[in-house]
Amino acid sequence: MKNIDEKKYEILFLIIALSSLTALALITGFIFYKGLPIIAKVGLFDFIFGMKWAPGKGEFGIFPMIVGSVSVTLGAAIIGVPIAICCSIFLAEFAPVTMRNIFRPAIQLLAGIPSVVYGFWGVLFIVPFIRNYLGGPGLSILAGSIILAIMILPTIISITEVSLLALPRHYKEGALALGLNQWQTIYALLLPAAKSGIVSGIILGIGRAIGETMAVIMVLGNSVAIPESILDPVRTLTTNIGIEMGYASGEHQQALFATGIVLFVIIMILNASAQYITRKR
Amino acid sequence: MKINPRTSQKIAKFIIWLAAILVLVVLFAIITYILAKGIPHLSFGFLTEIPRNMGREGGISSTIVGTLLVTAVAVIIATPFGIGTAVYLTEYTRESRVTRIIRFSAESLAGIPSIVYGLFGFIFFVTYLKLGWSILSGGLTMAIMILPTIIRTSEEAIRTVPNLNREVGYSLGATKWQTITSTVFPSALPGIANGIILSIGRCVAETAAVIMTAGSALRMPTSMFSPTRTMAVHFYILAREGISMENAYSTAAILIILIFLINVVFNMLVNRFVAKGR
Amino acid sequence: MNCKIGKQMKATVMAAQLLVFVILISACSRNNEVGVIVAGSTSVQPYAEVLAEEYMILNPGTEIDIQGGGSSAGITAATNGTSDIGMSSRELKDKEKSLNSIEIAKDGLVVIVNPKNPIQDLTLDQVRDIYSASITEWNKLGGTDSKIHVITREEGSGTRSAFEELLMGESEITPKAIVQDSNGSVRLLVADDPNSIGFISMGIVDETVKALSLEGVTATRESILDGSYTLSRPFLFVTLNEPTGQTKHFIDFVLSDEGQKLLSHEGLVPSMNK
Numbered sequence: 045m046k047n048i049d050e051k052k053y054e055i056l057f058l059i060i061a062l063s064s065l066t067a068l069a070l071i072t073g074f075i076f077y078k079g080l081p082i083i084a085k086v087g088l089f090d091f092i093f094g095m096k097w098a099p100g101k102g103e104f105g106i107f108p109m110i111v112g113s114v115s116v117t118l119g120a121a122i123i124g125v126p127i128a129i130c131c132s133i134f135l136a137e138f139a140p141v142t143m144r145n146i147f148r149p150a151i152q153l154l155a156g157i158p159s160v161v162y163g164f165w166g167v168l169f170i171v172p173f174i175r176n177y178l179g180g181p182g183l184s185i186l187a188g189s190i191i192l193a194i195m196i197l198p199t200i201i202s203i204t205e206v207s208l209l210a211l212p213r214h215y216k217e218g219a220l221a222l223g224l225n226q227w228q229t230i231y232a233l234l235l236p237a238a239k240s241g242i243v244s245g246i247i248l249g250i251g252r253a254i255g256e257t258m259a260v261i262m263v264l265g266n267s268v269a270i271p272e273s274i275l276d277p278v279r280t281l282t283t284n285i286g287i288e289m290g291y292a293s294g295e296h297q298q299a300l301f302a303t304g305i306v307l308f309v310i311i312m313i314l315n316a317s318a319q320y321i322t323r324k325r
Numbered sequence: 326m327k328i329n330p331r332t333s334q335k336i337a338k339f340i341i342w343l344a345a346i347l348v349l350v351v352l353f354a355i356i357t358y359i360l361a362k363g364i365p366h367l368s369f370g371f372l373t374e375i376p377r378n379m380g381r382e383g384g385i386s387s388t389i390v391g392t393l394l395v396t397a398v399a400v401i402i403a404t405p406f407g408i409g410t411a412v413y414l415t416e417y418t419r420e421s422r423v424t425r426i427i428r429f430s431a432e433s434l435a436g437i438p439s440i441v442y443g444l445f446g447f448i449f450f451v452t453y454l455k456l457g458w459s460i461l462s463g464g465l466t467m468a469i470m471i472l473p474t475i476i477r478t479s480e481e482a483i484r485t486v487p488n489l490n491r492e493v494g495y496s497l498g499a500t501k502w503q504t505i506t507s508t509v510f511p512s513a514l515p516g517i518a519n520g521i522i523l524s525i526g527r528c529v530a531e532t533a534a535v536i537m538t539a540g541s542a543l544r545m546p547t548s549m550f551s552p553t554r555t556m557a558v559h560f561y562i563l564a565r566e567g568i569s570m571e572n573a574y575s576t577a578a579i580l581i582i583l584i585f586l587i588n589v590v591f592n593m594l595v596n597r598f599v600a601k602g603r
Numbered sequence: 604m605n606c607k608i609g610k611q612m613k614a615t616v617m618a619a620q621l622l623v624f625v626i627l628i629s630a631c632s633r634n635n636e637v638g639v640i641v642a643g644s645t646s647v648q649p650y651a652e653v654l655a656e657e658y659m660i661l662n663p664g665t666e667i668d669i670q671g672g673g674s675s676a677g678i679t680a681a682t683n684g685t686s687d688i689g690m691s692s693r694e695l696k697d698k699e700k701s702l703n704s705i706e707i708a709k710d711g712l713v714v715i716v717n718p719k720n721p722i723q724d725l726t727l728d729q730v731r732d733i734y735s736a737s738i739t740e741w742n743k744l745g746g747t748d749s750k751i752h753v754i755t756r757e758e759g760s761g762t763r764s765a766f767e768e769l770l771m772g773e774s775e776i777t778p779k780a781i782v783q784d785s786n787g788s789v790r791l792l793v794a795d796d797p798n799s800i801g802f803i804s805m806g807i808v809d810e811t812v813k814a815l816s817l818e819g820v821t822a823t824r825e826s827i828l829d830g831s832y833t834l835s836r837p838f839l840f841v842t843l844n845e846p847t848g849q850t851k852h853f854i855d856f857v858l859s860d861e862g863q864k865l866l867s868h869e870g871l872v873p874s875m876n877k
Contacts, residue, residue, distance in 0.1 A: 068430065
């Protein structure tokens with residue numbers, strides 16, 4: 045009698061699981077189904093390395109957007125990663141308890157601010173600052189990098205801090221017993237030991253930066269030309285979809301789905317790298 | 326050149342404290358600016374009236390309702406499916422290549438930019454299934470968007486429940502289902518709840534996927550098929566078009582307060598549940 | 604305990620679920636809904652919202668929903684049934700001519716610069732050269748010694764199409780131009796950046812930006828009506844077939860004296876369908 049009941053529950057969960065997987069397979073399949081034809085038509089190489097994005101004229105090269113995504117993300121990483129690691133070390137090692145009780149919720153709050161609010165704040169403060177003191181229209185790679193750096197801090201900090209805290213106590217105690225001071229312990233022992241966690245945190249942060257749309261639509265300028273300096277406006281893969289999504293039809297729409305495929309592949313590669321690195325422990 | 330370890334410690338400590346203070350300053354700058362500009366303009370009327378005159382006048386009541394409905398639809402659909410999938414993956418199947426592929430897919434899909442979900446939702450739900458710009462389209466799109474996250478966090482929470490707990494259950498003669506509900510589930514609840522809170526926060530803050538699926542209509546929604554504007558979308562439109570900076574700030578202030586409350590309240594609930602369970 | 608349910612059965616279950624889901628959803632499609640959906644041009648959108656608000660006050664219980672997306676999106680939506688009316692701020696293209704279009708107002712396309720910019724007037728050729736990046740510095744036009752920051756709208760925008768057709772002609776807008784997705788954001792940007800130039804709807808020009816005169820002619824209701832200001836475009840409501848029912852009633856309201864007065868009050872030029 046019990047066995048029949050058990051089987052019932054198992055089948056119930058099976059159906060639920062299959063439904064979820066169906067939904068997820070649906071979106072994946074849909075994106076590929078809509079996007080592959082245009083890649084086949086234009087040619088993978090010409091699509092990814094094509095320099096001109098002019099859908100009105102049938103030109104579908106997304107290279108300027110790839111440059112945009114890469115440069116903005118790289119900038120965000122250069123600015124954000126050192127600060128994030130410092131903050132994680134701060135939380136794990138140097139912060140007095142009261143400070144920790146302020147700082148940790150603060151990071152959570154930072155993570156909760158909507159991206160449009162970040163973008164708005166960027167338009168109000170970062171963009172004019174760059175325009176008035178560094179030149180250019182202000183809407184630039186630099187503006188995007190700064191805003192994204194702030195946005196990915198919580199992601200990197202939370203994972204890195206967890207990795208540092210997860211290290212066995214005897215690592216630290218042994219080092220201190222040998223006469224190393226706190227910083228030496230961190231630098232020579234703890235950081236390298238937590239390396240895989242730190243790296244996966246960084247990769248996740250980069251994934252978040254690449255996927256951001258709304259905040260950067262407001263501060264990047266969205267021009268379709270390849271940028272020549274960090275003060276130039278630029279368009280990313282995500283903002284390209286965002287700006288043109290509403291009206292695209294036919295081949296143009298397919299090209300946007302194809303951009304989605306590219307993003308999909310990039311995220312999969314990033315995730316695979318993160319998993320590979322964490323498993324290497 | 327050898328740096329005295331004591332000096333390097335001092336320098337490192339300085340830089341690290343500097344970084345932490347910098348982050349706090351930035352956070353402070355953003356939050357206080359929005360709240361300072363937004364709260365003075367808030368009133369009871371702002372929360373209960375609908376936007377008028379393109380959003381220049383009136384309040385944001387329809388957007389509050391819209392946000393709540395879209396989020397509710399998404400969470401109500403995604404949570405049971407997400408948790409159920411996680412339960413099945415951890416409890417009813419053995420670790421195999423298939424489960425690893427599923428886990429990897431869920432992880433990847435959780436990282437896909439929300440704009441791609443928006444594009445999918447617009448073409449599939451709004452246009453192809455002819456649901457139009459509606460709470461339903463928006464909710465369904467968001468449900469698919471948060472599903473991978475809920476699956477992932479629930480699965481991890483369930484997996485970290487020590488097998489000892491399960492063994493105890495079985496040894497007492499409980500069936501698998503009974504063990505799951507009485508032992509595994511309560512222990513995993515904080516982790517699962519965390520994933521759900523994260524997803525709720527994501528739904529409330531989401532703009533890119535919502536604007537093209539739920540629409541941007543200003544009036545109070547009357548059914549699941551009504552288009553609606555969420556607060557995040559309303560803020561975006563007000564700020565971008567320069568229609569009313571005052572109202573934009575106020576909307577943003579409400580958004581931030583709402584997200585803050587969600588985090589605080591749920592953390593409190595979870596802590597109390599965990600404490601009770603001990 | 605592992606799963607004894609075969610792979611084949613799993614696949615069939617998945618397929619069956621998908622089918623059921625799709626059937627259920629399409630059964631509840633939009634056709635059951637009462638109300639008018641108007642979608643498209645972000646230039647027309649604010650005015651449509653004002654009209655809809657007034658209409659719903661005068662006709663309680665009705666539901667008019669306005670959605671953005673751009674002129675091309677609106678026309679597409681009207682064609683495939685996602686919306687009842689499509690809003691467009693440009694003339695219909697040849698392949699769209701089979702659709703039914705009604706002009707609800709006329710709007711001028713105004714070239715704007717920052718109030719600090721000393722320039723007051725430009726020729727059409729000069730504007731074309733600026734936008735095609737043949738001229739890149741303000742001093743070539745009598746302005747300051749700095750680079751021109753060119754601002755344009757996104758590709759599906761009716762405002763951009765109208766600008767390209769009426770002014771750019773064969774020349775292309777430079778890919779280096781900054782792209783913004785609404786009239787309002789172009790205006791905000793130009794108001795902030797002393798070296799910028801953009802084009803927006805006449806109806807939303809305010810004191811934060813300076814409207815240039817083109818070839819000596821300023822954009823006013825009169826100069827648009829008598830044709831001396833050439834950059835004018837129609838605001839269109841586009842439908843797939845002849846409008847009926849609630850849709851027709853709403854469009855009638857828009858074309859009525861009351862509707863036109865509302866639009867006039869907001870800065871548009873009344874339609875010639877009077």
